[in-house]
Amino acid sequence: MGGLIIQRRISGIALCVVLACICLCVKAKDVELPDVSLPETTVPDPKDIELSDDQIDDPLGEPAKTDEGGLKTYRVNSSEFSEHPEEYGARYGVSLKAGTMGSGAEFAVGLSELYNIRAGFSYFVYSSDFEEDDFGKVISGKLGLRSISVLGDWHLFRNNFRLSAGLFFCNNKGSIEAEPGFELALDDEDYFVDSFTGGIRFNNVNPYFGLGYGNMVKRGGPVVFAMDFGVMYHGTPRVFAEATASDPRFQQALQRDLDKELDDLRDDLRKLRFYPVINIGLVYRF
Numbered sequence: 001m002g003g004l005i006i007q008r009r010i011s012g013i014a015l016c017v018v019l020a021c022i023c024l025c026v027k028a029k030d031v032e033l034p035d036v037s038l039p040e041t042t043v044p045d046p047k048d049i050e051l052s053d054d055q056i057d058d059p060l061g062e063p064a065k066t067d068e069g070g071l072k073t074y075r076v077n078s079s080e081f082s083e084h085p086e087e088y089g090a091r092y093g094v095s096l097k098a099g100t101m102g103s104g105a106e107f108a109v110g111l112s113e114l115y116n117i118r119a120g121f122s123y124f125v126y127s128s129d130f131e132e133d134d135f136g137k138v139i140s141g142k143l144g145l146r147s148i149s150v151l152g153d154w155h156l157f158r159n160n161f162r163l164s165a166g167l168f169f170c171n172n173k174g175s176i177e178a179e180p181g182f183e184l185a186l187d188d189e190d191y192f193v194d195s196f197t198g199g200i201r202f203n204n205v206n207p208y209f210g211l212g213y214g215n216m217v218k219r220g221g222p223v224v225f226a227m228d229f230g231v232m233y234h235g236t237p238r239v240f241a242e243a244t245a246s247d248p249r250f251q252q253a254l255q256r257d258l259d260k261e262l263d264d265l266r267d268d269l270r271k272l273r274f275y276p277v278i279n280i281g282l283v284y285r286f
Contacts, residue, residue, distance in 0.1 A: 010285070011163075012034075012210055014159040027086060028159055035209070058209045059080070060108060080128060091110045091217040091218070091219060091285060091286070092107070092108065092109055092110070092217060092285070092286055093106075093107070093108040093110075093117040093118075093216030093217045093283050093285045093286070094106065094107050094108075094283070094284050094286075095120075095216060095226060095280030095281040095282060095283040096281055096282050097120070097122070097226075097228075097279045097280065097282075098277050098279065098280060098281070099122075099228070099275055099277065099278045099279035099280060100239065100275070100277055100279075101124070101147055101168075101277055101279065102122040102123045102124025102145045102146075102147075103122065103123065103124065103145075104120055104122035104123055105120055106118050106119065106120030106149075106201055106216070106281065107119055107120065108153075108216035108217050109217065109224055110216075110217030110218075111214065113155070113158060114154060114155050114156065114158065115152065115153065115154060115155075116152070116153040116155070116162075116215070116216060116217050117150075117151070117152050117153070118149075118151050118152075118153065118216060119148070119149065119150050119151075120148070120149050120151075120152075121146075121147065121148050121149070122145065122146070122147045122149070123145070124143075124144070124145040124146075124148055125142070125143070125144050125145075125256070126142070126143045127140065127141065127142040127143075128140070128141060129141075131149075131184040133182055134183065135181070135183060137178065137179045137180075137181050137182040137183065138178075138179055138182070139177065139178045139182060139196070140176070140177055140178075140244055141174065141175065141176045141177075141215075142174065142175050142176075143173075143174040144171070144172065144173055144174070145170075145172045146170065146171040146172065147163045147169065147170040147171070147172070148168070148169045149166060149167070149168050149169075149208070150166050150167055150169075151164050151165065151166030151167075151208065152164065152165060152166055153212065153215075153216075155215060155218075157166045159215075160213050160214050160215050160218075161211075161212075161213060162211070162212045162213070162214075163209075163210075163212075164208070164209070164210050164211070164212050164228065164230065165205065165208065165209045165210075166207075166208050167205060167207060167208065168205075168206045168207075168232050168277075169204065169205055169206075170202060170203070170205075170206055170234065171197060171204065172201075172202045173200065173201050173202070174199060174233070175194075175197070175198070175220060175239075176197065176198045176199070176202075177196070177197050177198075178193060178195070178196035178197075180193075180194050180195065181246065182196060184196055184243065184254075186254070186257035186258055186260075186261055187257040187260060187261065189253070189257055191243070191245055191246075191250055191253075191254045192245070192246040192247070192258075193243050193244060193245055193246060194244045194245070194246050195242075195243065195244045196242070196243040196244075197239070197241065197242055197243075198239065198240060198241030199239070199240055199241075200238065200239045200243070201237070201238045201239075202234040202235065202238075202275075203235040204233045205236045206233055206234045206235075206275075207232070207233050208230055208231070208232045208233075208277060208286050209230055209231065210228055210230015210231065210277060211228075211229050211230065212226065212227060212228045212230075213226065213227045214227060214281075216224030216283050216285065217285060218285070219285075220285070221285075222284055222285050222286065223282065223283065223284055223285075224282075224283050224285065225280070225281070225282060225283070226280075226281045226282075226283045227278075227279065227280050227281075228242065228277060228278065228279040229277075229278055230276075230277045231274045231275065231277060232271065232274065232275045232276075232277050233273060233274055233275075233277050234274075235273055236266075236269060236270050236272075236273055237269045239262060239265055239266060239269065239274060240262070241258060241261075241262055243255070243258055
């Protein structure tokens with residue numbers, strides 16, 4: 001009898017627990033959970049991130065822009081870092097120039113803040129009658145300078161000063177010609193000639209090195225001046241001459257004295273293996 005009473009009480013307690021659970025599940029359907037939203041996060045643009053000195057070093061070793069709080073602002077470019085990135089970029093320049101190579105033009109392309117390449121041409125022609133004998137016969141001469149240049153510029157201080165090197169492809173030459181009957185003086189002897197021609201030649205491919213001022217592709221004003229000061233190695237000039245005496249009896253003596261004159265001239269020209277290159281130009285940048 002006592003065991004039956006205990007069994008009934010346990011069954012009653014279990015029934016109460018089940019009913020309580022059912023009630024809780026029904027009430028849970030009508031309960032609204034509070035709206036929990038995460039704060040909106042904004043990812044900053046890497047170009048506008050400001051870092052202090054202890055977080056980053058200047059990649060160029062130059063001071064960046066500093067605000068009142070002592071923070072430095074750095075801009076990141078896909079190809080380079082720069083204190084003033086707005087001054088550089090893929091720019092071009094054209095120039096008109098004149099100097100010891102003649103007059104001409106150049107076109108330049110900026111490769112980076114430090115390096116430019118440029119190509120150009122120069123042209124100069126001069127002719128004149130530069131000697132007249134006692135009988136009014138003259139020797140006329142002509143000088144022609146024609147060149148194409150391919151140069152590289154290194155702006156090592158990131159300003160207008162630059163070092164330049166490259167090649168000049170030249171067709172520089174001179175020639176002389178005498179009128180028939182001209183009285184030619186050689187080694188204290190005078191010869192009448194039916195013909196006299198001569199000339200001078202230089203190397204066609206010539207290395208160049210020099211200094212310059214003016215950046216043809218740096219951002220800034222559209223019109224600037226540029227200058228070049230350098231030397232071109234064109235080797236020892238080559239000279240030649242031919243003459244025909246009016247009197248055939250003097251041809252051998254004429255040729256002997258002419259060869260001696262050419263040998264002396266070649267010795268003097270050995271010192272002229274370098275040619276000064278000085279140019280001044282007006283540049284338009286775009």
